[in-house]
Amino acid sequence: MTALSPPGAAERPALLARRPRDRRRWAGWGFIGPFLAVFGLVFLAPIGYSLYLSLFRDQIIGGTTFVGLENYGDALADPQFWEGLGRVTAFLAVQVPVMLGIALLVALALDSGRLYGKGFFRISIFLPYAVPAVVATLMWGFLYSTRFGLVANIDDALGVTLPDPLSPDLALASIGNIVTWEFTGYNMLIFYSALRVVPQSLYEAAEIDGAGQLRVVRSIKLPAIRGALVIATIFSIIGSFQLFNEPSILQKLAPNAITTYFTPNLYTYELSFAGRQQNYAATVAIIMGLITMVIAYVVQLRGMRKDV
Amino acid sequence: MVKRNRRLLRGTAVLCVLALGAAACGSADDEQASEGSPADVEAALKKGGQLTVWAWEPTLKQVVADFEKKYPKVDVELVNAGTADDQYTALQNAVSAGDGVPDVAQIEYYALGQFAMSKSVADLAPYGADKLEEAYSPGPWSAVTANGGVHGLPMDSGPMALFYNKKVFDKHGIEVPETWDAYVDAARELKKADPNVRITADTGEAGFLTSLVWQAGGRPYTVDGTDVRIDFSDEGSKAVTATWQKLLDEDLLAPVKGWTDEWYKGLADGSIATLAAGAWMPANFESGVKGAAGDWRAAPLPQWEKGNTASAENGGSSLTVPAASGNKALAYAFTEYANAGDGVRARLAEGAFPATTEDLTSKKFLATEFDYFGGQKANEVFAESARNVADDWSYLPYQVYANSVFNDTVGKSYVSRQRLATGLEAWQRKSAEYGNDQGFSVNK
Numbered sequence: 001m002t003a004l005s006p007p008g009a010a011e012r013p014a015l016l017a018r019r020p021r022d023r024r025r026w027a028g029w030g031f032i033g034p035f036l037a038v039f040g041l042v043f044l045a046p047i048g049y050s051l052y053l054s055l056f057r058d059q060i061i062g063g064t065t066f067v068g069l070e071n072y073g074d075a076l077a078d079p080q081f082w083e084g085l086g087r088v089t090a091f092l093a094v095q096v097p098v099m100l101g102i103a104l105l106v107a108l109a110l111d112s113g114r115l116y117g118k119g120f121f122r123i124s125i126f127l128p129y130a131v132p133a134v135v136a137t138l139m140w141g142f143l144y145s146t147r148f149g150l151v152a153n154i155d156d157a158l159g160v161t162l163p164d165p166l167s168p169d170l171a172l173a174s175i176g177n178i179v180t181w182e183f184t185g186y187n188m189l190i191f192y193s194a195l196r197v198v199p200q201s202l203y204e205a206a207e208i209d210g211a212g213q214l215r216v217v218r219s220i221k222l223p224a225i226r227g228a229l230v231i232a233t234i235f236s237i238i239g240s241f242q243l244f245n246e247p248s249i250l251q252k253l254a255p256n257a258i259t260t261y262f263t264p265n266l267y268t269y270e271l272s273f274a275g276r277q278q279n280y281a282a283t284v285a286i287i288m289g290l291i292t293m294v295i296a297y298v299v300q301l302r303g304m305r306k307d308v
Numbered sequence: 309m310v311k312r313n314r315r316l317l318r319g320t321a322v323l324c325v326l327a328l329g330a331a332a333c334g335s336a337d338d339e340q341a342s343e344g345s346p347a348d349v350e351a352a353l354k355k356g357g358q359l360t361v362w363a364w365e366p367t368l369k370q371v372v373a374d375f376e377k378k379y380p381k382v383d384v385e386l387v388n389a390g391t392a393d394d395q396y397t398a399l400q401n402a403v404s405a406g407d408g409v410p411d412v413a414q415i416e417y418y419a420l421g422q423f424a425m426s427k428s429v430a431d432l433a434p435y436g437a438d439k440l441e442e443a444y445s446p447g448p449w450s451a452v453t454a455n456g457g458v459h460g461l462p463m464d465s466g467p468m469a470l471f472y473n474k475k476v477f478d479k480h481g482i483e484v485p486e487t488w489d490a491y492v493d494a495a496r497e498l499k500k501a502d503p504n505v506r507i508t509a510d511t512g513e514a515g516f517l518t519s520l521v522w523q524a525g526g527r528p529y530t531v532d533g534t535d536v537r538i539d540f541s542d543e544g545s546k547a548v549t550a551t552w553q554k555l556l557d558e559d560l561l562a563p564v565k566g567w568t569d570e571w572y573k574g575l576a577d578g579s580i581a582t583l584a585a586g587a588w589m590p591a592n593f594e595s596g597v598k599g600a601a602g603d604w605r606a607a608p609l610p611q612w613e614k615g616n617t618a619s620a621e622n623g624g625s626s627l628t629v630p631a632a633s634g635n636k637a638l639a640y641a642f643t644e645y646a647n648a649g650d651g652v653r654a655r656l657a658e659g660a661f662p663a664t665t666e667d668l669t670s671k672k673f674l675a676t677e678f679d680y681f682g683g684q685k686a687n688e689v690f691a692e693s694a695r696n697v698a699d700d701w702s703y704l705p706y707q708v709y710a711n712s713v714f715n716d717t718v719g720k721s722y723v724s725r726q727r728l729a730t731g732l733e734a735w736q737r738k739s740a741e742y743g744n745d746q747g748f749s750v751n752k
């Protein structure tokens with residue numbers, strides 16, 4: 001800091017120099033004070049409290065004891081935690097590309113100007129996002145039912161026996177289907193609005209150069225919405241790692257397929273509410289937070305690189 | 309810059325101290341149960357005061373009204389803080405926060421051990437509960453007593469019976485099974501007669517399976533203070549797994565989870581032919597399976613050995629007084645009124661199933677005809693079952709958790725090739741691990 005001080009500063013009388021600086025400093029605090037208070041209360045305090053909790057262990061016999069980093073060691077060696085993490089990672093690897101791919105295709109189609117009834121398509125594809133996740137999952141739960149739901153109807157109508165969508169092998173895929181249905185419209189809207197702000201002059205220039213539609217998509221549209229793609233990907237990664245609503249509700253219908261540690265979030269919920277292990281749950285939550293942060297950051301770094 | 313950073317640090321430190329403070333409040337120690345006496349209870353009733361009762365049992369509404377009428381100085385607030393697990397979570401949180409703890413809380417028998425072990429609920433013996441042993445049937449009484457303490461008063465009980473759809477059995481000319489072997493045969497015949505019919509619906513439920521083991525004479529849980537043994541390899545457990553494995557292997561169970569819409573539909577349309585459950589079930593039949601009124605009947609639970617009369621409890625709950633209650637004497641007064649006094653009659657009138665011997669044997673109770681069961685005097689079946697419940701059963705002091713991981717372990721046997729016995733082993737292992745983590749000495 002001192003190196004940057006103006007050359008004459010040291011020669012000025014100390015009193016004069018300090019007063020304006022002090023005043024400026026207080027005024028600044030006054031402005032950011034409200035923000036800092038809220039930020040501290042809703043952001044730093046919960047994280048600090050979770051970190052604090054994660055250093056203890058509360059037992060039915062023996063009460064609360066300080067255990068240092070033991071919970072972290074336990075969590076990293078916990079097969080159930082890793083199984084849940086592996087499951088959401090697989091989910092991420094399959095569901096996110098499918099969902100974003102569909103969203104991108106739809107956005108490009110809407111933007112192509114060749115679609116009749118564009119407004120209708122846009123709103124109807126976006127509509128599922130407006131349905132609360134709980135309601136959507138319950139609705140899909142009924143559709144998936146092999147006794148009274150859509151699956152049962154198809155079985156009856158065609159005389160076939162479809163596999164149970166909520167069996168252990170298919171549960172994750174069925175959840176992926178629900179999430180895709182819910183969030184394709186949301187991502188489509190992000191892409192579509194990014195496409196709308198591409199300057200018309202670029203398209204005109206492309207036309208003059210004799211570029212076809214595919215070439216326009218590849219050379220103008222996709223590069224133009226790269227920021228939106230990266231943002232949507234990061235949101236989806238966070239969403240995948242935090243998968244909770246859908247499995248939690250379907251668990252009521254298929255408790256044998258969806259275990260209590262199906263996803264890391266479900267696991268922390270179970271740990272604190274059924275197992276009264278809030279300390280361990282806090283530890284798992286912190287580790288998951290770190291992992292999510294690292295992966296999202298890596299995606300952002302790669303996605304924003306200029307030379308890709 | 310350095311200075312500013314330091315300030316920021318100081319600010320963060322203040323926040324952390326705040327957080328730590330909150331945490332310190334959170335781990336306030338449970339109050340030790342202070343002694344009381346029947347005289348205190350009398351005095352408390354004379355003095356009056358306010359009580360908060362957490363319960364989801366609907367019949368308590370009438371009891372509260374009657375109680376307030378009888379003791380005008382007492383003001384009782386009945387709060388539904390959630391059903392079962394939801395309420396336990398709320399109660400657990402209130403107890404560890406040391407704030408907002410109710411004066412009376414409903415706790416199911418299987419969960420009571422957990423609260424008694426952590427001394428979250430008061431020992432009611434000094435207030436006069438120890439004199440009430442004779443008033444209750446043995447199953448519920450043993451469920452509320454442990455290590456010389458009385459941790460709650462039984463509110464209702466669930467001696468098991470076999471509910472069966474008579475119309476379906478008559479239609480196919482199949483006899484109602486008296487043993488579990490006959491039950492398996494009946495299951496085969498029913499499926500053969502109508503491929504859409506299954507003898508019962510089961511997707512794996514901890515409370516049901518442990519009740520069957522209880523009836524079969526298995527005692528997988530032994531608890532002596534903090535020494536716990538979990539052993540699902542005894543004869544009783546083996547009998548249950550062998551029978552249920554047959555039902556699973558031959559696809560004789562409807563894979564419909566209890567209490568779902570599908571389940572109610574199945575009970576109504578005859579595709580689920582029987583249901584072994586506690587005596588609290590009739591009210592649920594009347595409200596949830598209206599379409600099949602007159603079709604169903606109650607029969608004694610099938611036996612593991614022909615000619616036996618063994619039974620078990622399934623469900624049922626007690627009223628307890630949390631140790632952190634500010635007015636335990638008055639809270640006990642209400643509990644006794646509701647569960648051993650006039651409150652019992654008020655609740656029976658609304659369809660509850662009693663835990664009190666006097667009511668279980670009263671002529672009026674036994675002679676009640678159930679319109680839903682085609683005029684059958686079903687209480688005779690239930691009362692007989694209540695008499696035959698073996699009273700040496702105990703649950704784990706952390707059964708709530710154990711039950712929550714039942715479907716993680718045993719559940720796999722319902723949807724894959726895993727044997728039921730293997731699932732039970734996994735359940736036993738997981739329950740033991742948790743117990744040891746929680747400071748118990750399990751299977752050591």
